[in-house]
Amino acid sequence: MASISSIGTSGMQTAQLRLDASANNVANMNTPRYQRQVVEQEATPGGAGVTGSVRRSQEEGVALEQEAVEQMSATYAFKASLQVVKTQDQMMGSLLDVKA
Template structure:
């Protein structure tokens, strides 16, 4: 069974990759022939978090509103995974208080 730390860590890394890809798309949106990058996520076996990969989309062009939504979604993913880490820290602290 995977630890909460590894699950939250992989989620934070995936959210960072999504933010990076979206920023790359916005920075290059006026480049002729540019094809946007999208991040796909899949669950890792044994419940050890997620695996994220960047893929180039087949169609050209970038929609700014789509990138804004992607960046907001990545921000919420950061917050959710951070809350998971904070909860694990609190649980470990409580467990240590009980054992001490």
């Protein structure tokens, strides 16, 4: 069984990967024949978190509005994963207070 902090950390890493790919897409949106980067996200075996892999889209071009939505979504995913880690830390502190 995976620890809660490793699940939250993997979520933050994947969200950061999504932000990086989207930022790269925006930076290259005026590059001729540029194929945008897409992050595929999937659960790891055993429920130990998530992994992300970057691939190139089949279509050429970048839609700025799509990238803005992707960046907001990745930011919310990062914040949610961070909250998981913070909550686990608080729970561990409370448990130590009870046991001490």
